[in-house]
Each structure stands twice: as structure tokens, then as C-alpha cells.
Amino acid sequence: PAMTNAAATPPAAPAAAPADAFKVASLAVGDSVNAEHKVRKAEDHFAPNQKTLYASVLTDGSTNGATLNATWRYLEGKGQLVSSISQRIATSGPATTTFKVENPNLWPEGKYKVDITLDGKQVASQSFEVKKR
Numbered sequence: 001p002a003m004t005n006a007a008a009t010p011p012a013a014p015a016a017a018p019a020d021a022f023k024v025a026s027l028a029v030g031d032s033v034n035a036e037h038k039v040r041k042a043e044d045h046f047a048p049n050q051k052t053l054y055a056s057v058l059t060d061g062s063t064n065g066a067t068l069n070a071t072w073r074y075l076e077g078k079g080q081l082v083s084s085i086s087q088r089i090a091t092s093g094p095a096t097t098t099f100k101v102e103n104p105n106l107w108p109e110g111k112y113k114v115d116i117t118l119d120g121k122q123v124a125s126q127s128f129e130v131k132k133r
Contacts, residue, residue: 022063027124029055037098044128048106055099055114062092069117070099076110
């Protein structure tokens with residue numbers, strides 16, 4: 001039988017994400033924000049009487065509409081939900097989206113966590129603790 005000498009065609013490489021693909025670049029948790037809505041100083045310990053906590057999410061890339069969600073949890077005991085907040089954003093470059101939780105009373109001491117999702121997929125997480133200084 002005749003043998004053909006055809007060059008094997010390599011499988012197509014998976015498409016790389018576009019350079020301006022929308023993504024979360026960083027997450028910071030703190031007790032105050034600046035004029036650009038960024039957390040002034042990232043912290044992982046807070047006093048029980050700290051009324052407001054912030055999570056600033058820095059994103060890169062562009063989107064016509066993505067949903068960021070921050071889910072705050074108290075991890076002691078049964079891992080109770082503190083707050084879940086979603087924000088829909090549209091941007092054509094670096095942006096900051098800030099979430100906050102407030103407690104007019106004292107925060108229970110213990111471990112907490114904030115999870116950030118982008119369109120339902122977890123993309124960042126930060127643990128922190130509330131305790132007397």
C-alpha cells in the first residue's frame with residue numbers, strides 16, 4: 001500500500017485570555033477607606049468596638065457588566081453568615097469596588113472571613129480576627 005507522508009497537524013492551542021480580561025487583582029480588609037474608596041491600611045485584627053469594616057476589591061481589565069459579591073462570615077460555632085452584598089460593575093480599566101459591614105454593637109470575638117466572588121466564582125478570600133487589644 002502507498003504511504004502518505006502528511007505532516008501531523010498539532011491540536012489548536014487553547015485561546016489565551018484577552019489581555020484586558022476582567023479579573024480581581026487584590027483584596028484588602030480594613031477599618032477605614034480613603035477618597036478613592038481603597039482600604040487605608042490592610043488589617044487582620046480588629047477591636048470588638050470597631051463599628052465598620054471595609055473590603056476593597058481592586059480589579060483590572062474591562063467589563064460591560066460583572067457582578068462582584070462579598071460574603072462576610074463569622075467562623076466560630078456554625079460559621080454564621082454576617083452579610084452578603086453584590087455590586088454590578090462596568091469598567092474599562094483598573095477599578096476599586098468597596099464593600100462594608102457595620103455593627104452598632106460589639107462584634108463577637110473570634111475568627112471571620114470575607115469571600116469575594118466574580119460572577120459566582122470565588123476569586124479572593126481574606127480571614128481576620130476580632131479580639132480585644
